[in-house]
Amino acid sequence: MHLLSYPRDSVSLDGTWQAIPDQYEMYDGYFEDMVGDDDEDNPAGFSPKSIYEVGASEQEGMPVDFNVHDGYSVDIPASFGEAVTEFRHYEGWVWFARTFDWDAETADDQTHLQFGAVNYKAEVWLNGERLGEHEGGFTPFSFDVTDELVDGENLVVVKVDNKRYDDGIPNASTDWFNFGGINRSVELVSVPETYIRNYKLETELSEDSVHVSVQAWVEHAAGDAEVTASLPELDTSLKLTADDDGVFTGEVTLARTDVTLWSPSDPRLYTLEVTADSDTLEEAVGLREVEVVDGDIQLNGEDLWLRGIALHEESAGKGRALDIEDVNERFEWLSELGCNYARLAHYPHTEEMARKADEEGILLWEEVPAYWDINFGDEEIQELYRQQLREVTQRDWNRASVALWSIANETDHKDDTRNEVLPQMADYVRELDETRLVTAACFVDDTDDGIVLKDPLKENLDVVGINQYYGWYYGDADDMQQFQEDPDGTPVVVSETGGGAKWGHHGDEDERWTEEFQAEIYRGQTEAIDGNDQIAGMAPWILFDFRAPMRQNEHQRGYNRKGVVDQHGRKKQAFHVLREFYQEKRP
Incomplete structure (x- = not known):
């Protein structure tokens, strides 16, 4: 835990x-092999200072490297x-x-x-x-x-x-x-000796009530340990009692009229206090429910269209070691675009992203790097897979902003082993947290009947992510109009789309790598997606250019240039195309 x-x-x-x-x-x-008594192999009985001691590199008799x-x-x-x-x-x-x-x-x-x-x-x-x-x-x-x-x-x-x-x-x-x-x-x-290792807050809504449950994992709890949870601003407290597994659980039902539910338009956070004997955890939490109903993603019972973008965890000159200024800058871009959603690709980002998203009202897709061609059949890899899913889920399962757990990206849906293992991973995530939606970024297939989802994993997902690059790697940007529509089927989010452009490189709309070419892809993609009732949102690839060793042509030189912003924060034309589309999609 x-x-x-x-x-x-x-x-x-x-x-x-x-x-x-x-x-x-x-x-x-x-140095272990160099320590010993005086003998023919070590005539001086040489025993250098430990490499962990100050001054070892200045020891007399032998230099230390x-x-x-x-x-x-x-x-x-x-x-x-x-x-x-x-x-x-x-x-x-x-x-x-x-x-x-x-x-x-x-x-x-x-x-x-x-x-x-x-x-x-x-x-x-x-x-x-x-x-x-x-x-x-x-x-x-x-x-x-x-x-x-x-x-x-x-x-x-x-x-x-x-x-x-x-x-x-x-x-x-x-x-x-x-x-x-x-x-x-x-x-x-x-x-302290008795302490709360972790807790989990869950919210379930009915027409006129908000049901709140809290689980707490308490270490070294005595039989008479007093474990409680409270929401002071709602004048609510509850006693948690231990179940057969030693997990402390309590629940309370509140009138819906007394609660301001967390949402992108009003990201209301309440103080939650969880106490076990002398140990108290206090943090800001949001009360909300996300689910799929009749083929639609709903937040608090209302249909939701996800206006998003994907992003990596990276900052020029810092790599992956972001500070709070870097986090704030990302949310400034998301706000300017008109986003209510972001895909944190392709691995768990810093915890600060989810906490900031709670405050800003941005829904999140979080994922683990089960990416491309991992060996799904290896039992040790499967255990590592579960470990990574467990670690990010238990870290962020109290963040109201986290709406989707993604279990994989661009894996081969013709691989029988993959098709056996990924449903197991979807089930494992639901065992950890059944209050959020499970997704994965999948491919679509072109057929004579149009663009279809053949991936069998779709039967095990609450929301299907589609990575498609019509207009960049193949086809035309508006080809998604041919996507077979099933309004009551599993909701689809376009988890990647777009094309590359080098900031400041201009030309005609049909000239690859120009800002104009990239902007035209965004126009075609947004127009094609807008009219499809099964598509519940999009997260184009990607917010900003990022380091990628495999990308080495004259326009990239070690960067993936699909960002709508370059690595220095300069906006490309596609940024403004996407912003205009999202302004029109606002409810």
């Missing part, structure tokens, strides 16, 4: 760390290749380390070391004790370090491996850049 740390007081370990590249993977246990106190200074969170530009394209091991002071007398009963995200594999030590490891570059993880912390100076060391793996998620081939490093914040979270 994910340790919910956001609303707690914590000690940040962000700031200056030392980073040591280890391309040949030499320094894992590097590696010391965790003497690397490249990097301000964490950071994408290593952006912080140390001579390693911009480096993939491999990097050791990160920093010392910090700890006052044991002022700490609570237990302390956890939490990482927001490390790409891609991480192995962690504290004061020389190995804490454990984590695989997956975009989701949080933590370790109980109560017994490893010492009063005074402590040393944390993280071995980060950002190589691409055929048996990873994602696998070795992606259409985005592999930013390695400790890309999100690191913190020490202290809790």
Whole structure:
């Protein structure tokens, strides 16, 4: 279960760390073989200082090539290749380390070391004790370090491996850049002996009532533990009682007239307090319900058309280590476009995106990087798949803005193994959270009868995402008019569409890579989509240009140029075409 740390007081370990590249993977246990008694192989009885001790690189008798106190200074969170530009394209091991002071007398009963995200594999030590490891570059993880912390100076060391793996998620081939490093914040979270590890808020609506339920996962709860939840602004409190699995649950029904439901037009947030003995979590939450009814996506019982756009987690010069100014800039663009929705592709973005979306009234599609050709039949990969789904779901299941969990992107619907495994993953997400919609980004097929959805996964999804590039890679921009319409069928969201253009490159509307060509694709796509009752929204590809090593022609040079904004924030003509369309689509 994910340790919910956001609303707690914590000690940040962000700031200056030392980073040591280890391309040949030499320094894992590097000095152990050199320590020993005086013998013929070690005539001086040479026993160098630990590589973890200050001054080891200056030891007399033999030079030391590696010391965790003497690397490249990097301000964490950071994408290593952006912080140390001579390693911009480096993939491999990097050791990160920093010392910090700890006052044991002022700490609570237990302390956890939490990482927001490390790409891609991480192995962690504290004061020389190995804490454990984590695989997956975009989701949080933590370790109980109560017994490893010492009063005074402590040393944390993280071995980060950002190589691409055929048996990873994602696998070795992606259409985005592999930013390695400790890309999100690191913190020490202290809790009392009995503490709330996580909780889940769920809302269900009827014609005249709002039913609210709260589940809490409480660690070390005694038999007489008092666990409660309250919404002070609604003058509501409820007692949570433990079920057979030790999960504390409570529920209350409110009059609908007393509640302002969260929506893009009015993103009302209420303070929720969850308490277990002396531990209290307090944060802002929205009450709302999202569902599919008669082929339509509904929010709070009203039909909803998703005016969106997709985006990567990236900032020029920073890589994936976004700060709050970067997050705010994205929401300024979304607001200017007239969006009520965004697709966070192709992996979990920083938690700040969902929290900001709660405040701004932007619905979100969140996904894991089950992307292209992962080995769906491998049991270890399936377990890693579930782990990544679980970690992002448990992190963000209390965010009112999160409406869709996506389980895959552009996977082969003719692969029998994939068609067996993906429905299982859809079911797994619903086991974790049944209050949101499950989706995936799929392909369509051209037939003599028109454009159709042949992907069997559609039977297991609440909403089907379609990635299609008519007018760019094939066909004409308005070909989506031929999409077979089933108004009462599963709602469809166009999860990708668009074309590339280099900012400032101008020409005729039929000249590829010009802003005019891209803008014309957007005109054709929006006109074709607008008249189809089964299509419930769109998220063109993409908000801004992003790094992509496979894109190397003269107009791209390592960037995917499909953004309606370039990597420096300069708007292309397509931005204004999409903005005008969304203004017309506003209710």
